[in-house]
Amino acid sequence: MNTPATDYRVAVLGPGGVGGFLAALLARGGSSVLVLAGDETARAIARSGLRLESARYGTFETTPRTATGLEHPVDACLITVKAMQLHEALDRVPAGKLGHGLVIPFLNGLEHVELLRDVYPPDRVVPATIRIETARVAPGVVRHTSPFAAVDIASTPGNRETVEEFAARLRDTGVDVRLREDEATMLWEKFALLAPMALLTTHERANAGVVRAKRRQDVLALIAEVAAVARADGVAIDEAGVLRLFDAVPESMETSMQRDQAAGRPLELDALGGALLRRAARGRVEVPLTRRLVEDLQARTSAARR
Ligand SMILES: NC(=O)c1ccc[n+]([C@@H]2O[C@H](COP(=O)([O-])OP(=O)(O)OC[C@H]3O[C@@H](n4cnc5c(N)ncnc54)[C@H](OP(=O)(O)O)[C@@H]3O)[C@@H](O)[C@H]2O)c1
Numbered sequence: 147m148n149t150p151a152t153d154y155r156v157a158v159l160g161p162g163g164v165g166g167f168l169a170a171l172l173a174r175g176g177s178s179v180l181v182l183a184g185d186e187t188a189r190a191i192a193r194s195g196l197r198l199e200s201a202r203y204g205t206f207e208t209t210p211r212t213a214t215g216l217e218h219p220v221d222a223c224l225i226t227v228k229a230m231q232l233h234e235a236l237d238r239v240p241a242g243k244l245g246h247g248l249v250i251p252f253l254n255g256l257e258h259v260e261l262l263r264d265v266y267p268p269d270r271v272v273p274a275t276i277r278i279e280t281a282r283v284a285p286g287v288v289r290h291t292s293p294f295a296a297v298d299i300a301s302t303p304g305n306r307e308t309v310e311e312f313a314a315r316l317r318d319t320g321v322d323v324r325l326r327e328d329e330a331t332m333l334w335e336k337f338a339l340l341a342p343m344a345l346l347t348t349h350e351r352a353n354a355g356v357v358r359a360k361r362r363q364d365v366l367a368l369i370a371e372v373a374a375v376a377r378a379d380g381v382a383i384d385e386a387g388v389l390r391l392f393d394a395v396p397e398s399m400e401t402s403m404q405r406d407q408a409a410g411r412p413l414e415l416d417a418l419g420g421a422l423l424r425r426a427a428r429g430r431v432e433v434p435l436t437r438r439l440v441e442d443l444q445a446r447t448s449a450a451r452r
Contacts, residue, residue, distance in 0.1 A: 154315055155220040157182055157247075158210075159235055161196060163280035163402075164252050165226030166288035167295070170198035171319035173208035180211045180220065182238045183285075188212040190285035200290035203320060214238060219245025222312045225262065226252050229417030232261065241266050248308055250299065252276045254340055255417035256333055256425065272309055273329055274299040275336040281405075296322040298336075300329035334381040338388050341418045342368040343395070344403040345439045348413070351404070355397025364435060365392060371433040375422060378429025410450065415443050 158169040159182045173179040173196070181191055195207040215238045216223070223244060227235040232253065239249075249271045251258055262271045279292035297316060301309035309325060317323045326332040346357045346364060358365065366389070373383040403413050419440035426433040 154178060154311075155180070155218075155222075155247075156312075156315075157216055157220045157223040157239070159223060159225050159239055160227035160231065161187065161191060161286065161288075162226060162228075162282040163288060164276055164278065165224060166196055166282055166286070167198060167200075167278065167280045167290055168224055168226065168252070168316070168321075169210055170196050170206070170208050170288065171203060171321065172315060173210045174206060175315065175319040177315055178211075179208070180213060180216075182213055182216060185214055187285040188214050194286060197287045198290065199288070202290065202293060202295065216240065216243045218243065220247045221308075222248045222250055224250050224252060225258075228412075229253055229255055229258060229414045230412050232258055236262075236265055244270075246270070248272050248305070248312060250274050250312065252297075253417070254336065254414065256337055256421045257417065259329070259333070269302070269304055272299060272301060272305060273333060275332060277336075281402075294322070295320075296324075298324050298326050298332050300326045300332050302327075330379065331381050334376045334379065334383060337418075337422075338369070338372050338376060338383045339391050340401070341372055341422055342388075343392060343399075344401040344414075344418055345436070345443070347401045347404040348407050348415075348443060349439050351407070353397060353404075354392070354395050354399040354401075358393065358397075365389070367435050368439075371426075371431075371436050372422065374431045375426045375429055375433065378431050379425055407446075413443065413447060415440065415447065419443065 154177045156172050156177050157180045158165045161169055161181045161183050169179050169181055192212045195209045197207045199205045223239055249262055249266045252274050259273045275298045277296040280288055280290045283289050313323045346361055350357050369385050369388050373385045376383045406413050422436050
């Protein structure tokens with residue numbers, strides 16, 4: 147499907163599960179979308195378009211422009227690579243080419259925002275979180291499997307107008323979008339559920355239902371460790387609320403770190419477990435269970451590489 151281009155320009159760095167989903171919806175909604183990818187994926191999308199398969203939004207193809215690097219300013223550049231790909235991928239978005247555009251990362255984790263603020267004007271870097279389940283099933287083909295798609299974006303009084311402009315574009319596509327004022331709380335709230343779930347499902351090699359039944363004490367202890375580190379970081383986490391969310395996810399729910407492990411792909415272990423250990427050390431918080439899980443998973447991934 148060809149979509150009318152408008153004057154709102156969005157670049158998407160990394161057209162995978164999250165990036166491909168956002169790029170497809172924004173392109174269908176009429177934004178002028180440029181997908182930034184490696185040679186092969188850029189060529190595949192230029193040739194066959196970007197296909198989204200979604201029960202909520204339908205199955206459709208769009209034809210965004212593609213490039214391997216940003217050449218002209220955009221209004222917003224969405225950063226949707228995985229944590230371990232971030233450093234290298236940013237070469238495709240030179241700060242000098244971005245103009246006054248927003249840089250909006252959707253990565254899970256706590257540390258990518260600082261990295262981005264070292265590269266781009268700090269007030270233009272506007273972190274977001276996304277609650278969704280999507281997977282890139284082939285270059286340029288994304289499957290959206292959750293009934294929900296919810297985005298939070300942190301804004302400040304200084305950038306509210308430009309952030310709201312992007313939020314309105316995304317909202318128009320049918321995604322639930324909220325503007326948040328406290329960036330640290332927004333990132334920690336997502337992290338407080340995700341990190342325990344990702345670490346335990348990956349460690350147990352099992353879905354959320356099995357982890358809840360077999361590792362109940364670890365679920366409680368890990369949520370408590372994450373909350374203690376968040377507290378040392380100045381953010382109050384409602385532990386009982388996180389546990390309620392953990393208990394409410396479908397039994398069959400798997401995390402992407404667990405799926406990456408099963409598929410032999412690199413894990414975002416450092417961005418989740420590693421970041422938690424570093425924040426714990428900074429706040430002088432003891433996190434013995436986190437440490438054991440991270441060490442076990444590190445040993446497992448290095449054994450798999452040998
Ligand atoms: N998927 C989800 O349901 C979900 C939900 C919430 C949050 N998240 C978070 O969102 C982030 C992205 O996850 P994802 O699942 O979307 O990952 P993904 O499906 O693996 O997508 C990553 C994309 O980045 C591209 N890429 C890798 N290195 C690149 C480079 N150097 N230059 C340009 N593009 C590059 C990949 O290209 P190729 O296509 O060529 O491989 C791929 O399209 C992660 O932090 C994840 O934790 C994911």
